[in-house]
Amino acid sequence: MKLGRLNHVGVATPDVDAAAAVYAELYGATERTETKDFPHLGVRVVFVTLPNMQIELIEPLGEASPIHKYLEKNPKGGQHHMCFEVEDIVKARDAMIERGATVLGTGEPYIGAHGVPVIFVHPKDTGGVLVELMQDPALYQGEAGQ
Ligand SMILES: CC[C@H](C(=O)O)C(=O)SCCNC(=O)CCNC(=O)[C@H](O)C(C)(C)COP(=O)(O)OP(=O)(O)OC[C@H]1O[C@@H](n2cnc3c(N)ncnc32)[C@H](O)[C@@H]1OP(=O)(O)O
Numbered sequence: 716m717k718l719g720r721l722n723h724v725g726v727a728t729p730d731v732d733a734a735a736a737v738y739a740e741l742y743g744a745t746e747r748t749e750t751k752d753f754p755h756l757g758v759r760v761v762f763v764t765l766p767n768m769q770i771e772l773i774e775p776l777g778e779a780s781p782i783h784k785y786l787e788k789n790p791k792g793g794q795h796h797m798c799f800e801v802e803d804i805v806k807a808r809d810a811m812i813e814r815g816a817t818v819l820g821t822g823e824p825y826i827g828a829h830g831v832p833v834i835f836v837h838p839k840d841t842g843g844v845l846v847e848l849m850q851d852p853a854l855y856q857g858e859a860g861q
């Protein structure tokens with residue numbers, strides 16, 4: 716398993732629409748998605764689309780959200796994770812475990828905001844960076860994950 720394309724950088728924020736306005740007004744990054752809630756993941760998301768990747772702005776939905784805990788420590792928000800595409804998410808998960816990394820949650824890939832399966836690798840394994848691995852959408856057959 717090796718990393719593919721950088722898909723997005725996750726940025727935690729208390730308000731996704733206010734954060735999207737900053738990227739538009741300060742940096743001219745005006746192309747964005749509608750605000751969308753993912754209650755089962757505990758997040759509200761806006762994607763700001765750039766030529767080579769996206770910025771995933773993430774706001775907590777509820778106190779059980781991983782973003783809620785992050786904002787308790789970093790109230791103004793901050794860079795939260797990097798997400799890389801992989802050719803096969805199940806093989807990538809197995810490789811992470813084989814290589815001694817901690818795959819978060821149940822370890823089973825689940826459907827993320829792009830409609831393809833994802834896993835997360837604990838930040839302690841990557842020098843303090845939370846890493847999301849995402850099934851390459853172009854190669855997704857629809858049978859992995861939940
Ligand atoms: C809509 C889905 C979307 C997508 O792209 O499809 C998303 O990306 S949603 C993103 C939100 N979801 C997740 O983050 C899921 C995975 N995250 C987790 O399981 C937890 O947040 C976890 C395990 C990273 C942290 O949870 P924990 O309860 O252990 O929190 P602590 O505050 O106790 O942290 C322990 C330890 O880790 C450091 N930490 C926490 N978050 C991060 C981070 N984002 N980046 C780097 N480091 C992080 C924290 O500072 C603690 O360090 P320590 O040295 O032990 O004090």
Ligand SMILES: [Co+2]
Pocket residue numbers: 723725771796798847
């Ligand atoms: Co993400």
